[in-house]
Amino acid sequence: MSIKTLFKQRRSIRKYINQFVPNEFILETLEAASWAPSAHNAQPYRFIIVSDIMVKQSLAKAMAETWIKDLTKDNVATKKKEKADFSIKRFSSAPVFIVACLTLEDMKQYPDEKRQLFERDLAVQSLGAAIQNMLLSASENGLGACWFSAPIFCKDTVRQILNIPKIIEPQAIILMGYANEKPNVRQRKSIEELCFRDAWGRPFYAIVDKSTDH
Numbered sequence: 001m002s003i004k005t006l007f008k009q010r011r012s013i014r015k016y017i018n019q020f021v022p023n024e025f026i027l028e029t030l031e032a033a034s035w036a037p038s039a040h041n042a043q044p045y046r047f048i049i050v051s052d053i054m055v056k057q058s059l060a061k062a063m064a065e066t067w068i069k070d071l072t073k074d075n076v077a078t079k080k081k082e083k084a085d086f087s088i089k090r091f092s093s094a095p096v097f098i099v100a101c102l103t104l105e106d107m108k109q110y111p112d113e114k115r116q117l118f119e120r121d122l123a124v125q126s127l128g129a130a131i132q133n134m135l136l137s138a139s140e141n142g143l144g145a146c147w148f149s150a151p152i153f154c155k156d157t158v159r160q161i162l163n164i165p166k167i168i169e170p171q172a173i174i175l176m177g178y179a180n181e182k183p184n185v186r187q188r189k190s191i192e193e194l195c196f197r198d199a200w201g202r203p204f205y206a207i208v209d210k211s212t213d214h
Contacts, residue, residue: 013144016177032137144179
């Protein structure tokens with residue numbers, strides 16, 4: 001299919017059939033990530049493949065427990081217990097998932113905190129581009145996938161369960177498998193909403209109106 005068709009047909013899949021995902025598809029997904037553009041070509045991402053059921057369950061339960069502890073501080077934990085149990089089931093039942101991590105080891109190092117934070121922003125943007133490539137690659141191979149950012153809220157928990165070194169920072173989990181659902185197309189904002197004006201303050205219709213003298 002064309003790249004435009006792939007963009008439009010890709011869906012966030014959260015339910016999967018119990019079917020083995022070939023290793024070649026997983027490797028193709030990771031290779032696609034490696035070809036994403038990255039700041040300074042530093043490729044500041046690292047990935048962990050998780051397919052063992054015991055590891056999946058341990059990680060899912062640990063993340064849910066950390067989430068409930070945080071909600072307890074907000075006095076809303078009792079309302080979220082059922083959702084936490086559902087989350088554990090969702091993560092545990094996915095045939096495979098990939099933990100996407102960030103590393104700054106090959107990024108530029110600055111003596112001041114301000115520029116170093118900007119450099120971190122570049123690394124985060126680079127990881128986002130890599131994950132997008134992964135989602136598209138999975139879709140092209142007939143797999144469903146979904147991007148979850150849960151590890152951001154429990155980085156130490158994920159590190160402990162997966163024995164991740166401090167220099168590597170867990171950022172997201174991408175579930176993958178053969179889809180057991182067909183989500184409807186969700187509404188997208190119009191181009192007018194996304195590109196609301198140009199640098200001179202002209203509205204979108206003035207930018208695309210060829211009859212307007214620029």
